[in-house]
Amino acid sequence: MEKVPMRLCDAHCHYQFAEVPYEAVEQARQLGVGEAMINGSAPSDWAEVAALGQRDARNLCSFGLHPWDVPTAPPNWRDELQRFLEKYPQASLGEMGLDQWVEGYDLPAQVEAFKWQWQLAVALQRAVTIHCIRATGPLMDLLRTLPVAPRGFLLHSWNGPRELVPELVQRGAYFSYSAYHFAATKTAQREQFAGVIPRERILIETDAPALCPPLEECLYTLPPGEDGKPSNHPANLLKVNESLARMMHLAPAETAALTAENFRRLFVSR
């Protein structure tokens, strides 16, 4: 019998960033990476994300204002975002969210940007990708005041407590597993992917060039970016999938198929 090659879907990445040469994306594709959701983070990179979408149908596009970019967003970012989403009807909304980790954050401004983007996603019927670091309290407060997103949303590199999972699932959440979960200190977060989070809500991601696994767990690395940290290679999705498979006591081919099906339900099917 012919072996069916595994095809992995990357739920969250930033191929538009300079740290990721396109040859690395092509290398990942040869190793079994299929569709990838490329997340824009500010008006300055949305055109780049759209260009990647034109280059290969497996490059899916998402446009959004990242909480780190809220302070420097140009005054017309809302019009621009709406324009991009209307021009690309298959695109998702993200990366948006809340972050109380990076110093000097302005939570009220992040909340305002979050609300506006969420309402736009509801109006245009798009899936949403959320970044949330040290802000699960404010996130829950906010979600409870907002209408349910009709297409659902991804909590990328989920790092919150297990107690919140049932309510989030009921509100339409999906959760992605990443190299963040490899660390010995993240056992509580990692174990949620084996029992607490429903199987039909689990995805995998690299966040490339961010979230580089420890060097001994990398298939490949890319030269460091401006911050001096090694950059994550898109092919490391294979390692993320292997780690999830061990966690769930499944074969890598099974978690590949499961997470690809979940990816398509959230981001592709209408």
Ligand SMILES: [Zn+2]
């Ligand atoms: Zn990201």
